[in-house]
Amino acid sequence: MTFDSSLGATSTAPPSPPSSTRTGSTGGGTVGASAAGAGAAADPPPAPLPNVTARRAASAYVHFPWCLAKCPYCDFVSYVAPAIDHAGYADAVLRELDARAPAFMEGHVERRLESVFFGGGTPSLWEPAELGRVLDGLRARFGARSTAEVTVECNPTSLDVERARRLRDAGVNRLSIGVQSLRDDRLRYLGRLHDAAGARSAVEGAIASGIPRVSADLIFGLPGQSASDARDEAIELVNLGVAHLSCYQLTIEPGTRFGELARRGRLPLAEDGEVADAFLAIDEALGGLGFRHYEISNYARPGEEARHNLGYWRGDEYLGLGCGAYGFVRSASATAPAAGLRWRNEVQPDRYVASGAQSPGATVESLDAETLLRERIMLGLRVEEGIDLDAIARDLRVDPWSTDRQRAVAWLEQRGRLERSGPRLRVPRAAWLWTDDTAARLF
Secondary structure, X not given: OXXXXXXXXXXXXXXXXXXXXXXXXXXXXXXXXXOOOOOOOOOXXXXXXOOOOOOOOEEEEEEEOEEOOOOOOOOOOOEEOOOOOHHHHHHHHXXXXXXXXXXHHOOOOOOOEEEEEEEEOOHHHOOXXXXXXXXXXXXXXXXXXXXXXXXXXXXXXXXXHHHHHHHHHOOOOEEEEEEEOOOHHHHHHOOOOOOHHHHXXXXXXXXXXXXXXXXXEEEEOOOOOOHHHHHHHHHHHHHHOOXXXXXXXXXXXXXXXXXXXXXXXXXXXXXXXXXXXXHHHHHHHHHHOOXXXXXXXXXXXXXXXXXXXXXXXXOOEEEXXXXXXXXXXXXXXXXXXXXXXXXXXXXXXXXXXXXXXXXXXXXXXXXXXXXXHHHHHHHHOOEOOOEEHHHHHHHHOOOOOOHHHHHXXXXXXXXXXXXXXXXXXXXXXXXXXXXXXXXXXXX
């Protein structure tokens, strides 16, 4: 069996342009016309996801670029530093917030942030008081709702019950823990600093701290890992008490240590069929435990979906702050076809911190309506509910039903790769393994 890259990790950081979105694969390849099983029964229509964001709602992403060690598969902006100026970095982020806020608010009335995500790197290394100072600055600027989701990414090596309580006291209400595996041999393969006991302890500590919501990340598709092994790790995390799981296929990225080893043929990798079997085993097990498979890589108990990520998948704007962060803002016109700007900040921490009150945008990209439409298709088809092209057309003020796209929709429908109900398109679960290829055919 071969499949495309749909099972790879979509970052909880803001999406970069489509060509570099985190959907890489150890396998790759394409499928034949009948790969999804054209004769299979259609899935029942999914229940709608929580309507947690109003039209043109926004989120904020804050990047913390330091880690205790660089994982061999990681291509995020992250650095190992012997010492971190916690207050100095918070000051720099707040200066950027002051510089970015007027443009981000232009043309919008009483905008409130629906979610804030601290990603990295390892934000659980950040002194909670300084992280809380940044969160307070965001709340003061944008009047974030008291119910706003505030997530901090954590590694088990920098999370215990006391640290979790301090984050809770700073205003955090959700932790996302990079467990990655509950088996020591696989953690060693992944270059992680914690062991299985440390992973379990971190999850238990987070839950005991009183943080309302706890999620865990799990990597599957590792060499020597059977489908039942992957399934059992997911079940064990649920039994520890998490209400949300992100389960990602191991992604091999160029420029990483794993990427270089794979290029030389020196990295043991799982076969595509083994990866697909693990994906299906996890899906079946978590479904039986009451978890909804609401996005290709994400599972949640009802109401526990990651609201921040839902904003990315639905095309909401996001304020990106911090070293290496991406941000995206729409134009203010109410009549012209939609357009927007995406920026990426300086990726070197020292230069970012030294940027003073100047908005530290290293690069800026203009986005037209057709580009925004393609991104909505690419990201929206990852979600169980799919996309409503007519609603997107009204939002972006662009015609989505080109002759080529209608022809592609019909071709995909005939092969069981896509389901259409009026203007709504969704990928049936039997074809989720090929979602990236499906979306690309609609570009």
